[in-house]
Amino acid sequence: MPLSKITVELTNAPKNKPDNDKLGFGKYFTDHMFILDYDAGKGWHDPRIVPYQPIALDPAAKVFHYGQTVFEGMKAYKTPENSILLFRPYKNLQRLNRSSARLSIPHIDEGLVIEALKQLILVDKDWIPDEQGTSLYIRPFVISTQPTLGVQPSEQYKFMIILSPVGSYYAEGINPVNIFVESEYVRAVTGGIGNAKTGGNYAAGLKAQQEATEKGYSQVLWLDGVHRKYIEEVGSMNVFFKVGDKVITPALNGSILDGVTRDSVIRLLKHWKIEVEERTISIDELVDAYRGGQLKEAFGTGTAAVISPIGELNWQGDKLTLNGGKTGELSARVYEFMTGLQRGLIEDPFGWIEKL
Amino acid sequence: MPLSKITVELTNAPKNKPDNDKLGFGKYFTDHMFILDYDAGKGWHDPRIVPYQPIALDPAAKVFHYGQTVFEGMKAYKTPENSILLFRPYKNLQRLNRSSARLSIPHIDEGLVIEALKQLILVDKDWIPDEQGTSLYIRPFVISTQPTLGVQPSEQYKFMIILSPVGSYYAEGINPVNIFVESEYVRAVTGGIGNAKTGGNYAAGLKAQQEATEKGYSQVLWLDGVHRKYIEEVGSMNVFFKVGDKVITPALNGSILDGVTRDSVIRLLKHWKIEVEERTISIDELVDAYRGGQLKEAFGTGTAAVISPIGELNWQGDKLTLNGGKTGELSARVYEFMTGLQRGLIEDPFGWIEKL
Numbered sequence: 001m002p003l004s005k006i007t008v009e010l011t012n013a014p015k016n017k018p019d020n021d022k023l024g025f026g027k028y029f030t031d032h033m034f035i036l037d038y039d040a041g042k043g044w045h046d047p048r049i050v051p052y053q054p055i056a057l058d059p060a061a062k063v064f065h066y067g068q069t070v071f072e073g074m075k076a077y078k079t080p081e082n083s084i085l086l087f088r089p090y091k092n093l094q095r096l097n098r099s100s101a102r103l104s105i106p107h108i109d110e111g112l113v114i115e116a117l118k119q120l121i122l123v124d125k126d127w128i129p130d131e132q133g134t135s136l137y138i139r140p141f142v143i144s145t146q147p148t149l150g151v152q153p154s155e156q157y158k159f160m161i162i163l164s165p166v167g168s169y170y171a172e173g174i175n176p177v178n179i180f181v182e183s184e185y186v187r188a189v190t191g192g193i194g195n196a197k198t199g200g201n202y203a204a205g206l207k208a209q210q211e212a213t214e215k216g217y218s219q220v221l222w223l224d225g226v227h228r229k230y231i232e233e234v235g236s237m238n239v240f241f242k243v244g245d246k247v248i249t250p251a252l253n254g255s256i257l258d259g260v261t262r263d264s265v266i267r268l269l270k271h272w273k274i275e276v277e278e279r280t281i282s283i284d285e286l287v288d289a290y291r292g293g294q295l296k297e298a299f300g301t302g303t304a305a306v307i308s309p310i311g312e313l314n315w316q317g318d319k320l321t322l323n324g325g326k327t328g329e330l331s332a333r334v335y336e337f338m339t340g341l342q343r344g345l346i347e348d349p350f351g352w353i354e355k356l
Numbered sequence: 357m358p359l360s361k362i363t364v365e366l367t368n369a370p371k372n373k374p375d376n377d378k379l380g381f382g383k384y385f386t387d388h389m390f391i392l393d394y395d396a397g398k399g400w401h402d403p404r405i406v407p408y409q410p411i412a413l414d415p416a417a418k419v420f421h422y423g424q425t426v427f428e429g430m431k432a433y434k435t436p437e438n439s440i441l442l443f444r445p446y447k448n449l450q451r452l453n454r455s456s457a458r459l460s461i462p463h464i465d466e467g468l469v470i471e472a473l474k475q476l477i478l479v480d481k482d483w484i485p486d487e488q489g490t491s492l493y494i495r496p497f498v499i500s501t502q503p504t505l506g507v508q509p510s511e512q513y514k515f516m517i518i519l520s521p522v523g524s525y526y527a528e529g530i531n532p533v534n535i536f537v538e539s540e541y542v543r544a545v546t547g548g549i550g551n552a553k554t555g556g557n558y559a560a561g562l563k564a565q566q567e568a569t570e571k572g573y574s575q576v577l578w579l580d581g582v583h584r585k586y587i588e589e590v591g592s593m594n595v596f597f598k599v600g601d602k603v604i605t606p607a608l609n610g611s612i613l614d615g616v617t618r619d620s621v622i623r624l625l626k627h628w629k630i631e632v633e634e635r636t637i638s639i640d641e642l643v644d645a646y647r648g649g650q651l652k653e654a655f656g657t658g659t660a661a662v663i664s665p666i667g668e669l670n671w672q673g674d675k676l677t678l679n680g681g682k683t684g685e686l687s688a689r690v691y692e693f694m695t696g697l698q699r700g701l702i703e704d705p706f707g708w709i710e711k712l
Contacts, residue, residue, distance in 0.1 A: 026416065026505025033415060056410035059389060059518050060382065064499050067423045067555025068562060104562040139505060143420050149382025149495060149520060151592055153562050162415050164505060184547060189581040191542030193560045199423025200556020204549045206424060206460040206509050225545040226582050236507055 006034075006116055008123065011051035020131045023167030025304060026139075030124035030163040034116045038106055040155035047112065049120055052162065058147030062154045069199045070099040071141035073303040075166075076121055076356075078130040079344035084121060084356040087342050089114055091260045096140060098258075099196040104153035105142050113140065117161055118356055124163055133168025135342075137304070166304075174327050174335050176311030177300075179234055180217035181283060182208050183316060187232065187255075189225030194232075194255035202236065209235065217314060219300070223283060224255065231281045237300030237308060238262035241281070242330050243289045244296070251278040261301040265334055267350060274330075283315060290320045297328030306342070307335035362390075362472055364479065367407035376487045379523030381660060382495075386480035386519040390472045394462055396511035403468065405476055408518065414503035418510045425555045426455040427497035429659040431522075432477050432712075434486040435700035440477060440712040443698050445470055447616045452496060454614075455552040460509035461498055469496065473517055474712050480519055489524025489695075493660070522660075530683050530691050532667030533574035533656075535590055537639060538564050539672060543588065543611075545581030550588075550611035558592065565591065575656070577669060579639060580611065587637045593656030593664060594618035597637070598686050599645045600652070607634040617657040621690055623706065630686075639671060646676045653684030662698070663691035 011031045018028045029052050036047045062068050072092045077085045093110040100107060117138065121128070128136040140161045144154030185208040188194025188201055208220045219235030231250050233239060238259040240249045247269055252258050269276045289295040298310040309332075311325040322328070340346035341353065367387045374384045385408050392403045418424050428448045433441045449466040456463060473494065477484070484492040496517045500510030541564040544550025544557055561576070568576045575591030587606050589595060594615040596605045603625055608614050625632045645651040654666040665688075667681040678684070696702035697709065 024506075029416060029503075052415070054412035054414055056412045058410055059408070059516055060385060060495075060520075063555075064419060064425060064497060065427055065495070065555060065558070066562075067425065067557075067559035069420060069423065069559070071421055102563060103559055104566050137505070139416075139421070141420060147385075149493070150380075151558055151561070151565070153566060160415055164416075186545055186547030189542055189545040189548070191540060191581060191584075192545070192548075193556075198556075198559060199419075199421060200549075200554075200559050201423075202421070202507055203423035203425070203459055203554060203556050205507070206422075207458060209507070210460050210509060225547060228547075 006047045006049060006119055008049045008119070009051065010123070017127060018165070020129050020134055020167065023129065023134060023165055025166050026137060026164050028165055030127040030165070032120060032123050034120045034161040036108070036116070036159040038157040038159070044106070044108060044159070047116055049116070049123055055158070057145055060147035060149055062144040062146050062148070065149065066144070066151060067198070067200045067203070068103055068105065068144035068154055069142060070096060070103055070105060071139060071197055072096045074138040074140070075303060075342065076128060076136040076138060077343045078128040083344060084125060084128060085342065085344050086354040086356065088260055088264065088352045089117065089354055091263070093140070095197065095258060095260070099198055100142060102193055102196040103198055105144070105157060108159055120161055120163065121356060127163065127165050129165045135166055137164045137166040139164065174307065174309060174332065176309040176325060176327055177218035178216070178312040179219050179221050179310050179314070180212040180215060181313055181315040182212070182220040182222055183228065184208070186225040187222045190254045192255060195252070195257060197257060205236065221313065229282045229284065231283060231286070232256050234300040234310070237302035237305065239298065239300050240265065241286060241295060242297040242328065244294045246275045246277060247330070248277045248279065248281055250281055253280075259301055261303060261306060261338070264338065264352065265301050268334065268337060271349065286313070287315060287318070287320065295320070295322065297323050297331050299328070299331040299334070306338050307331055362403045362405060362475055364405045364475070365407065366479070373483060374521065376485050376490055376523065379485065379490060379521055381522050382493060382520050384521055386483040386521070388476060388479050389519075390476045390517040392464070392472070392515040394513040394515070400462070400464060400515070403472055405472070405479055411514070413501055416503035416505055418500040418502050418504070421505065422500070422507060423554070423556045423559070424459055424461065424500035424510055425498060426452060426459055426461060427495060427553055428452045430494040430496075431659060431698065432484060432492040432494060433699045434484040439700060440481060440484060441698065441700050442710040442712065444616055444620065444708045445473065445710055447619070449496070451553065451614060451616070455554055456498060458549055458552040459554055461500070461513060464515055476517055476519065477712060483519065483521050485521045491522055493520045493522040495520065530663065530665060530688060532665040532681060532683055534572070534668040535575050535577050535666050535670070536568040536571060536573035537669055537671040538568070538576040538578055539584065540564070542581040543578045546610045548611060551608070551613060553613060561592065573670060585638045585640065587639060587642070588612050590656040590666070593658035593661065595654065595656050596621065597642060597651060598653040598684065600650045602631045602633060603686070604633045604635065604637055606637055615657055617659060617662060617694070620694065620708065621657050624690065624693060627705065642669070643671060643674070643676065651676070651678065653679050653687050655684075655687040655690070662694050663687055
C-alpha cells in the first residue's frame with residue numbers, strides 16, 4: 001500500500017459523548033484512532049484509521065522495558081461558525097521528529113502525519129466540544145514494539161494518534177497556581193534527554209510533583225541539574241517572568257523543552273513591542289527582583305493550559321507572592337489573545353492557524 | 357482471592373524450544389508468564405500464571421506516554437544434578453521496590469514475588485538450558501496502565517514476570533570489549549532517576565550507544581552529568597578498575613545503579629583480601645594511572661554478562677589499551693568464581709544461592 005493511502009475502518013459501536021462539564025483532561029477518547037507501523041527494512045507502512053481499541057503487544061515489547069517512546073500534544077478547536085482550527089501543527093510534528101532523533105526512533109514524514117491527523121479529526125469531528133475553554137486534545141505518539149530484551153533501538157514501532165475532548169483547564173476562568181521551587185530532585189541535565197518529549201522526563205518528575213502536592217503546591221519549578229540554581233521549567237510547562245517592564249524566560253539550553261506555546265508567546269510579546277530576553281536566569285536573580293519589587297508576574301506556557309499564572313513561589317520556605325496572588329495583567333492579556341487566536345475569534349497576524 | 361493464592365492456567369500449545377546455539381539474549385520466551393494487577397483502593401490482586409501471550413492495553417495507558425515503569429533482571433541456572441539455583445533474588449526484589457518508590461509506583465510484597473517466581477520457573481523448568489554459559493533470564497517488570505493522559509502517578513499497574521532462555525554472553529569464553537568514553541551525552545545526574553532501574557535511563561543511553569557502535573566500540577563509559585569527569589557506569593553495567601594492587605569502583609552516589617553483581621564482586625574481592633575502594637574516580641585519575649603503568653585491568657559487572665573485561669578505553673581520541681587488550685587475571689578469576697558459584701559448581705561461602 002502506498003504510504004499516502006490511508007485506509008479507514010469506521011466503528012459499528014459509537015460511544016456516548018461525555019457532557020462538557022465532565023470532560024476534565026485526557027479521560028475520554030473519541031471513536032477512532034490512527035495507526036502506522038514500522039519495521040526495519042520496510043520503513044513506515046499501513047497507515048490506517050480504525051475504531052479506538054486496545055492494542056495487543058508482546059510483554060517483551062521494548063516500550064515496557066527501555067522507555068523508547070516520544071509523543072506530542074496539540075489541540076483542535078471548533079469555531080462558532082463550525083470551522084475546525086489547528087494551531088501550528090507542523091511545529092509540533094517537527095519537534096516530534098527531533099525528539100525521535102534523540103531517542104534513535106526513525107523519522108516520520110510530517111506531511112503524511114498532517115494528512116492522517118486531518119482525516120482522523122474529520123471522522124471524529126462530532127467529538128470536538130465547542131464551549132468556551134474546551135477543545136479536542138490531540139496526542140500523537142511513537143512506541144517501540146520489538147519483543148526482544150537487548151538494550152538497542154527497536155526494529156519495530158507503532159506511531160499512533162488518539163483524540164480526547166478536554167474541558168477548560170480552569171473551572172472558572174484563569175487562576176494562579178502555587179509553585180514549589182524544587183531543590184532535591186532534578187528533571188533533566190545538559191547532555192541528557194530533557195529537550196525531547198519522551199516518557200523518561202515525565203517519569204523523572206512524578207516524585208517531586210507528588211511531594212509538592214502533599215505540601216499543598218500544584219507544581220514544582222525545576223532548577224538545572226549542574227548548578228542547582230538556574231530556572232528550567234515549571235511542571236511540564238515553560239516559564240516566563242515579568243521583571244520591571246521586561247519579560248525573561250530561560251534560553252533553550254538543551255535540557256528544557258522547545259515549547260510551541262513558548263515560541264508563540266515570545267513572538268507575540270515582541271509583536272506587542274514588549275522586550276523579551278531568552279537567557280540564563282538564576283533563582284537568586286528572581287528572589288532579588290522580588291525583594292526589590294521588580295518581579296511583577298510569572299506564568300507557565302504549554303498546550304494543555306496555554307497560560308498558567310503563578311501566584312506564589314516557595315523557595316526553601318520563603319513564600320514569594322506574585323501580583324498579590326492574582327492573575328497579572330500581562331498573563332491575562334497573553335491568555336486572552338492566545339486562546340482567542342486558537343478559537344478563531346481574533347485575526348491571526350502570524351499565519352499560525354490552519355483551517356481544516 | 358487471597359494475595360498468596362496464585363492461580364495457574366497451563367498452555368495447550370507449548371512452543372518448540374530453540375537450540376542452545378541460537379539462544380542469544382532475550383529473543384525467546386517460555387510458555388508461561390506471571391501477572392499481578394493493581395488498582396488504587398484495591399491494592400495488588402489476582403496473582404496468576406497464564407500462557408505467554410500478548411497483553412492488550414488502552415492506547416492511553418500511561419506507560420506509553422510517561423515512562424512510569426521499573427524492571428529487574430535475574431537469572432536461574434540448572435546444575436549438572438538438575439537442581440535449579442537462583443542468585444540473591446531478594447536483593448533484586450528489594451531494588452525493584454526502591455526503584456518503584458522513586459517512580460511513585462506502589463510497593464509489592466517481596467515474599468509473594470519470590471513465591472510467584474519459583475512457581476513460574478517450576479512450570480517452565482524444561483526451558484532452563486543447561487549448557488555452560490547458558491541460563492534462564494528472569495525479567496520482572498511493572499507497567500502503569502491507567503488510560504488517562506494527566507501527568508500523575510497511575511492508579512493502575514501490572515506487575516509481570518517473563519522468562520527467556522539465554523545463551524552464553526561470550527561465544528568463545530570471556531572476551532574483552534572496547535569502550536568509548538562519552539563526553540557529549542549524559543545518562544543521569546544526581547537528583548534524577550539514575551539509581552532506579554527504569555526505562556528512561558535506558559532510553560537516555562540509546563543514542564550514545566548507537567554512535568559508539570558506529571565508531572566501532574561496544575559500549576560507552578558514562579561520565580557524571582555535573583562535572584563531566586567522574587566515572588559512572590559502562591553501558592548498563594557497573595565498572596571496576598584494578599590500579600596497582602587495589603580495585604576501585606565508583607561509590608553509590610545516587611546517579612548510578614546499585615548493582616547486585618557489583619555488590620557481590622566487592623564482597624568477593626574483600627573475601628579474597630583484595631583491597632577495594634568505593635569512591636569518586638575521575639577520568640583524569642585513570643589516564644594518569646594508565647600513563648604511570650598502574651591501570652592494570654578494568655571490567656564491567658551486570659546480570660547479563662556477569663563480568664565483561666575492558667580491552668580498550670577511547671578517551672577523546674587517546675586509546676588506552678588495558679592488559680594488552682586481553683582478559684586480565686583478576687577479571688578471569690572473578691568471572692570463573694561468580695559463574696561457578698551461580699551454576700552450583702563452587703561451594704557458596706556467602707549464602708547467596710537459593711535452591712528451588
